[in-house]
Amino acid sequence: MTHHQRKVFATLGPAGSNHDLNTRRYIGFHGLDADIRYVEHFFDALSLMREGVVDFTIQVCAHPDVALTIERHHREIFLIDSFIGPTRPMGVLTRKDVEKPRSLGYMVATRGYFDPGQWETRTEVISNSRVAQGLLAGEYDSGFTSTDLAQEYPDRFRIDQVIGEVDVVWLVYGMQRVRTQELLAWKDAPAARLLRA
Structure with missing residues (x-):
């Protein structure tokens, strides 16, 4: 996909879900003009990524299929980002x-x-x-x-x-590995202040 094409994010539907809400927040945070494709199962999202229909997938850390989502196509689909976002009340x-x-x-x-x-x-x-x-x-x-x-x-x-509301971590999957060193972490994250206190 070229850089000028709209990116497509897959996440758990239907519209109005916590997944939808936080996917929209993430797209807005990065200032993207992107589409959301709703899936019923994350394995569907992985298939759509492999077919080139979807660019990224966002999944909550608490979802029961997280381990299988990470493992299923681990040589092709990678964790590329994570963020903390609240659920709806x-x-x-x-x-x-x-x-x-x-x-x-x-x-x-x-x-x-x-x-x-x-x-x-x-x-x-x-x-x-x-x-x-x-x-x-x-x-x-x-x-x-x-x-x-x-x-x-x-x-x-x-x-x-x-x-x-509950603060939870959201996982972002992509087709290109971004980790280039032993640990990919945010040195100036708010947690750093707590760690050094």
Whole structure:
């Protein structure tokens, strides 16, 4: 791809996900004119990179497929960057017309924030925004998703548990290795001050 062509970033969809939000932040931070291609699985993103359809992929460090994403095509696709970015404010939302919630929708990477075992029926979906879609469609009584949904539909949802924003690391994959020395790190990072304190 030439430098003048729009870059394409793959990330977990659908639009409105934490992946979408932080991919947009990263593109904006670098002042790029770029497109986002949403995938349901990161192995799809790797395939699209290998086919030349996508230039970069962004994945949250907490995603259950991180190790496999790094390992699957490690001679062709490399970690080229990382950054810290907050999630949307998150929590457990429940439909207001349900007194005793029995079913739950959640993304597997969020199960450490709360106890999914409190619900009889649990549905794992690909992203927090997919959980929100399921709640709106009445697919389950409760869901772990962005608390923005309760602000948007105050008559339909209550917030049962507030987690809030969480700072997480986002991994950026590309087709060219950028590490040229033993360690690729930021000497003047804010952490450096903490390390030397």
